[in-house]
Amino acid sequence: EAGVTQFPSHSVIEKGQTVTLRCDPISGHDNLYWYRRVMGKEIKFLLHFVKESKQDESGMPNNRFLAERTGGTYSTLKVQPAELEDSGVYFCASSRGTGGSYEQYFGPGTRLTVT
Amino acid sequence: LAKTTQPISMDSYEGQEVNITCSHNNIATNDYITWYQQFPSQGPRFIIQGYKTKVTNEVASLFIPADRKSSTLSLPRVSLSDTAVYYCLVGRGSGGYNKLIFGAGTRLAVHP
Secondary structure, eight states: OOOOEEEOSEEEEOTTOOEEEEEEOOTTOOEEEEEEEETTSOOEEEEEEETTEEEEOTTOOSTTEEEEOGGGSOEEEEESSOOGGGOEEEEEEEEOOOTTOOOOEEOOOEEEEEO | OOOOBOOSEEEEETTOOEEEEEEOTTOOTTEEEEEEEEOTTSOOEEEEEESSEEEEOSSOEEEEOTTOSEEEEEESSOOGGGOEEEEEEEEEOBTTBOOOOOOOOEEEEEEO
16 A cells, blocks of 8 residues: 655745645545654654544644645645744654554655755 | 653664663553654654563564563664664553654664
């Protein structure tokens, strides 16, 4: 089966611009997560979708970040306007998500550079 | 979610067995222990998960003592391709929602 895919693999934008990241989860996975790692820091949870609904968005840093998952398939994460501190690698993961399983399938990440 | 402590880095040689120990002193009754592996420029990859005693799969073994305050990931006969960062995570599964909390991980370097 195809894995989690993310687009683009790398994006370089100027401060104040807008960027939209896309994630295509594994087919049939209702759970979709966004994480990110900023330079020198640990991977941090951003938010979690169950199908098209936001289950938990406690990790979203501020209202410049908007995530959507229309139709419960792919998801987008928009950053508007981008700031320098938004630079990092954004990972998407998906899972079937049952009970005590912590097995999530990660994409390769999108490296965002804000200059 | 329980805090975990693991070595920052480890070195090994091809063909050796590598054991990475993780401490999680405040693990809760319902918490599971999970290990992920991450190669450069890739997302983390699930390796193994356990609750108590020993779990083995085709990649690794996970040893969990009776008090569950620590766990050891064992990689048999490592190769150069096992060079990666290994994360120990502890958390509770609840209704299918499992947010992952990553620490700094252990950077394993395998040498020829």
